Amino acid sequence: MFHLFTHYQSTSLEQWVEALYSQLSITSPAQLTMTNLAAKLHIWVYTMDMNSMAIEKDGLFTINVDRRLSAKEQWEDFLHELCHVLRHSGNQMVMPDRYVDWQEQDASAFQLYAAIPMSMLKKLSLPEQKNEMVAFLSEEFQVTYRLANERIEQIQRRVLQGILDHEYQQFSQSQVRTYDSANWSDATRAIMNKLEQLQRKGGMADRQASRLL
Known part of the structure; x- marks a missing residue:
């Protein structure tokens, strides 16, 4: 012990x-x-x-x-x-x-x-x-x-x-490393890039809509 x-x-x-x-x-x-x-x-x-x-x-x-x-x-x-x-x-x-x-x-x-x-x-x-x-x-x-x-x-x-x-500290540190973009797999990177593109399109659409109001 x-x-x-x-x-x-x-x-x-x-x-x-x-x-x-x-x-x-x-x-x-x-x-x-x-x-x-x-x-x-x-x-x-x-x-x-x-x-x-x-x-x-x-x-x-x-x-x-x-x-x-x-x-x-x-x-x-x-x-x-x-x-x-x-x-x-x-x-x-x-x-x-x-x-x-x-x-x-x-x-x-x-x-x-x-x-x-x-x-x-x-x-x-x-x-x-x-x-x-x-x-x-x-x-x-x-x-x-x-x-x-x-x-x-x-x-x-x-x-x-x-x-x-x-x-818990070790787990938290591993989670931080997991979410570090440098550690992303190719599949994860492709998904995150797609989300970023969608977010940019959504922002452009919002701006265009605001000009119509």
Whole structure:
């Protein structure tokens, strides 16, 4: 499957995440931890028996991570809340629902990209079978099986879309070449010349008719 990486289409958000990791010199799965990211971004992280959330006060950011969750779930919650810290502003309690929904969708997408970055994924030797691949990524990136599976399926869709776009582009280019007069057969050229003659006659007839009115 992953020999088709050349057809993978990244989004602007994914490119933003990759640029962030590059800026922070994060290049391997072992560096993807709450402690490391929080330290590099100067964010205080604590755990309590309450739902995970990001809090901003006087320009300082903190993230509470629900300690009732497993270690992998805590990491995923941290990434979701980290997106709110880095990319969003405002109090969701007073926001329109549609804006809240957009922020949550953005955070969920960020979570996938940040948990299993494509730049790191390309360096790995992956199993061929999907279930083995998901299990491998779950351990390599310390994420839940659910998130690893979701990321794999997302990549499959992007690869397929990339292939379809490439094939459509190739088809469009072939159509342009087909309609290039230099590529016409003798039969096609004869037909087009005949049509051109008829069009010229029609134009002359129209002009003669207009003089009679």
